[in-house]
Amino acid sequence: MLKPPTHSSEIEVSFPAEHVFQLTLNRPKSLNAMTPQMEADINNLLNWFDEEQSLWVVIITGAGRLFCAGADLKAWSNRQQGGQSNEQEGIVTSPHGFGAVSRRSVSSKPMIAAANGGAYGGGVEMLLNCDLVITGDDAQFALPEVKRGVIASQGVIPRLAKVAGHQLASEMLLLGRTITAREALDRFHFINCVVPKSAVLATAVEWAQQIVQNSPDAVQCTKRGLILAGQHGNIEQAVIAHAWSPESKREYKGANIKEGLKAFSEKRKPVWTNPAKL
Missing domain, CATH: 1.10.12 (Lyase 2-enoyl-coa Hydratase; Chain  A, domain 2)
Structure with missing residues (x-):
């Protein structure tokens, strides 16, 4: 019986299929906005997953109606107003990026995102570093940081420019506008598959099972x-x-x-x- 490391209620863990590990962001009332505790839990659990030889694929999803709304802006504002925020140092000293996922490159095990409802800000940054991204037909995505006076700095700028091209990346990053799941698939190219919203997680599990049929x-x-x-x-x-x-x-x-x-x-x-x- 596998025993993941201790973690808070902000993350749920499960094993939906043989060799498959699932992490569920579990702050649905806050649209799974990232907290320091959630990020620490994800990092510890993914480190454990990397070392566990019997687990070959991880699925990351969110409880409720959205994958991840990005950073907790109220907490960020409190740190800024109190002079406690040092964003530049945080970027440099955070090797795995936003949510311990957006710049994670230590693992060679596949990561599948089941992006229920879509994602905003840092949530999109996380998706861009997953190997496969499945979302529902109702999903929406945005990088609205410039509307709040901040920037998307945890890896999404070079990644999005690479997959979408400079001009399309600029459309999301400089306008801060929201795009649909179909646009994310057909124009911006950071989604693999759009399915009915009720089938997002089941499709991710099916794809994980296809992966574990291989060496x-x-x-x-x-x-x-x-x-x-x-x-x-x-x-x-x-x-x-x-x-x-x-x-x-x-x-x-x-x-x-x-x-x-x-x-x-x-x-x-x-x-x-x-x-x-x-």
Whole structure:
């Protein structure tokens, strides 16, 4: 029986399918606006997930009608008015970004966002660093920071510029306007799939189950390659860094590559084992 680390009621944890871990942001009355406690809980739980060999995919979702409304602006205002806020230092010393997700690059395990209702501000920043994003047909998204005198500074600016292009990224970031789920999919390209709102979480679980049908070594090595592609300036650098990564060493020396090739030769379904610790 898996035992996640102790956490507050601001996060709920569950295991909706074999090898799948689910984190649910649990402040529905506040539209799951991020608090320091929630962020600390997410960080501790994801660190545990990274180390737990039997868990291969994580789904992140929100309780209630919205995935995440971003930062708690009232608390932020109190810190500003009291002279207790140091945003620049906070950005530099926060390696995993908003919600311990928006700049998280340590993990090679897939993250799926089930973005019920959509997201605002930091919630969108979190989505842009997830590998797969599923949302409902009623969802809306916005980066309204400029309307409040602040900026979206935890990774979404370069990520959105990369996936949407400079002009479309500017449309969200400089106007601060709200877009629909269909726009997020078709124009801005940071959503994978739009489904009926009642099917968001079920679809995320289905996609997670499809992932765990594949070799966990190969999946995690492939995700490391995607991360490195975003960190290096050219293809050759990314390919070489990926080839020498710990995930590549485990992939090519591990049991699952042997099992996958043997199963193909024997015309049977492979039986994967948990990856070795890196």
